Amino acid sequence: MTSRSLRFDPAKAEGKRLTLQADLDSRKTQDARNKLGQFATPPALALDIAKYLVKLVPAREKVRFLDPAFGTGAFYSAVLAITSGRTQQARGFEIDAHYGKPAQELWKASPLELSVTDFTRQMPDGRYNLIICNPPYVRHHHLTAIDKTHLNSRTLRATGFALSGLAGLYCYFMLLTHAWMEADGVAAWLVPSEVLDVNYGREVKQYLTDAVELVRIHRFDPNNVQFNDALVSSAVVVFRKKAPAKKHEVHFTYGGSLLEPATERTIPLRELAGQRKWSNLALKGSKKPHDVLRLGDLFKVKRGLATGDNGFFILTPEEIRKHDLPWELFRPILPSARYVQDLEIKGDENGLPVLERRLFLLDTTLSEPEIKKQYPKLWVYLETGIGDVSKRYLCRTRKPWYAQEDRPAPPILCTYMGRSEKARPFRFILNHSNAAATNVYLLLYPREPFKSLADREPGLIRAVWETLNSVSADELLGEGRVYGGGLHKLEPKELSNLDISRLKPLLSQVHAAGDPLPLFSSETKTKG
Numbered sequence: 001m002t003s004r005s006l007r008f009d010p011a012k013a014e015g016k017r018l019t020l021q022a023d024l025d026s027r028k029t030q031d032a033r034n035k036l037g038q039f040a041t042p043p044a045l046a047l048d049i050a051k052y053l054v055k056l057v058p059a060r061e062k063v064r065f066l067d068p069a070f071g072t073g074a075f076y077s078a079v080l081a082i083t084s085g086r087t088q089q090a091r092g093f094e095i096d097a098h099y100g101k102p103a104q105e106l107w108k109a110s111p112l113e114l115s116v117t118d119f120t121r122q123m124p125d126g127r128y129n130l131i132i133c134n135p136p137y138v139r140h141h142h143l144t145a146i147d148k149t150h151l152n153s154r155t156l157r158a159t160g161f162a163l164s165g166l167a168g169l170y171c172y173f174m175l176l177t178h179a180w181m182e183a184d185g186v187a188a189w190l191v192p193s194e195v196l197d198v199n200y201g202r203e204v205k206q207y208l209t210d211a212v213e214l215v216r217i218h219r220f221d222p223n224n225v226q227f228n229d230a231l232v233s234s235a236v237v238v239f240r241k242k243a244p245a246k247k248h249e250v251h252f253t254y255g256g257s258l259l260e261p262a263t264e265r266t267i268p269l270r271e272l273a274g275q276r277k278w279s280n281l282a283l284k285g286s287k288k289p290h291d292v293l294r295l296g297d298l299f300k301v302k303r304g305l306a307t308g309d310n311g312f313f314i315l316t317p318e319e320i321r322k323h324d325l326p327w328e329l330f331r332p333i334l335p336s337a338r339y340v341q342d343l344e345i346k347g348d349e350n351g352l353p354v355l356e357r358r359l360f361l362l363d364t365t366l367s368e369p370e371i372k373k374q375y376p377k378l379w380v381y382l383e384t385g386i387g388d389v390s391k392r393y394l395c396r397t398r399k400p401w402y403a404q405e406d407r408p409a410p411p412i413l414c415t416y417m418g419r420s421e422k423a424r425p426f427r428f429i430l431n432h433s434n435a436a437a438t439n440v441y442l443l444l445y446p447r448e449p450f451k452s453l454a455d456r457e458p459g460l461i462r463a464v465w466e467t468l469n470s471v472s473a474d475e476l477l478g479e480g481r482v483y484g485g486g487l488h489k490l491e492p493k494e495l496s497n498l499d500i501s502r503l504k505p506l507l508s509q510v511h512a513a514g515d516p517l518p519l520f521s522s523e524t525k526t527k528g
Contacts, residue, residue: 050078062088093119124179135173254282296496308394351434410443
């Protein structure tokens with residue numbers, strides 16, 4: 001230990017750090033911090049993670065600590081508080097001088113080398129045996145093509161894995177740090193729990209199962225948000241830099257705290273490869289591969305219409321009459337889910353939905369000259385959107401700019417966002433009308449051969465709909481992704497993967513030949 005560290009008081013430094021963190025945060029806007037993915041780790045959580053991870057380092061070893069997204073040093077402070085002089089070396093990187101420069105001053109008397117620079121562009125040295133990090137939660141939208149090329153090149157070199165173009169910056173941080181770890185070193189990462197379930201997390205999970213020994217994953221209850229300034233559900237991922245043994249088992253925990261979880265389960269590593277989603281493994285365990293019927297085997301699941309500007313393209317009957325617009329160029333469209341209270345939408349003699357709130361979508365591919373000639377009043381209305389609506393992203397990619405996506409009226413819809421505290425966070429709605437729907441819904445269109453079977457048996461769609469609404473909330477929540485505050489979301493591919501094997505007896509019973517349908521085959525693959 002250096003002479004400067006002997007004069008250093010970690011407890012006093014932590015008190016100063018908390019004051020400094022609050023001051024620095026107050027002098028930076030929420031938007032500015034969001035752009036760089038800066039969400040300060042709560043001190044109690046930092047201490048829990050440090051306590052857990054330090055125990056994985058043999059007691060005889062000195063601690064060589066690294067945090068590649070240092071901030072003001074929440075994890076470093078926690079490590080110093082519990083290692084009692086074991087910290088031999090400490091290294092940190094912080095890209096933002098707003099936090100980095102004051103942190104350098106704060107920790108200058110400690111055994112820390114803190115660089116105010118971009119960690120992803122530094123050369124690794126492979127010397128650290130304890131890494132703890134809350135990496136920047138920067139979504140892929142904020143990474144340029146040049147950024148992604150650079151990050152993937154470095155990641156591939158460090159681990160042999162190339163990440164999806166949809167991966168956030170935190171995924172690259174996790175894999176890039178591999179080259180900074182010494183053999184048998186341990187790491188803990190505080191990351192959004194969505195990486196355990198989403199498609200772009202596939203390579204991250206493969207890294208965790210193939211390249212390192214995955215020790216533990218703890219997922220916090222999404223109703224207990226860890227960060228006051230970020231609506232994100234969090235997880236702690238712990239691993240050791242060593243090849244996993246064939247019979248290695250992974251500890252999955254959920255809820256409570258890292259040190260005192262509410263639920264825990266041990267799962268053999270060999271079973272993880274077949275698990276598409278990991279976030280609920282502590283609650284439900286792994287599923288053995290078996291012949292299942294997926295919703296995507298019966299239905300194409302598509303997102304509803306994205307109009308480009310609902311306020312411009314979706315009008316009430318009163319607005320259409322006010323502008324004297326041609327009714328024949330409008331088609332009915334459903335209002336948002338809060339205006340649809342029932343699980344069944346009736347249609348009148350004209351196919352219009354029997355709802356208190358009626359809306360219509362402007363839907364035409366007529367050219368501008370044709371509209372000027374045939375529908376001058378409509379052209380006057382469209383002119384009000386030129387230069388504003390017409391230049392929005394979706395509109396400027398369409399020809400003509402006011403054209404809409406091809407989304408026929410679906411027989412079944414599903415609300416795609418919901419909260420776990422509700423008895424039915426997602427609702428399946430039977431649609432008897434000719435109304436289409438916007439992207440606040442997922443639309444279910446029958447596939448062949450199920451479509452032909454449903455055409456012959458008019459009551460089959462209703463029976464399927466009733467069965468879908470009998471699916472438990474837990475089953476549906478398990479397929480989707482979760483955000484802080486208990487907000488759940490279902491994407492089309494996630495809903496397509498819903499296990500609906502309970503429908504097999506019904507479908508076999510109504511099948512004309514009495515034989516199982518071809519889509520029951522174990523060779524069936526869910527299509528996008």
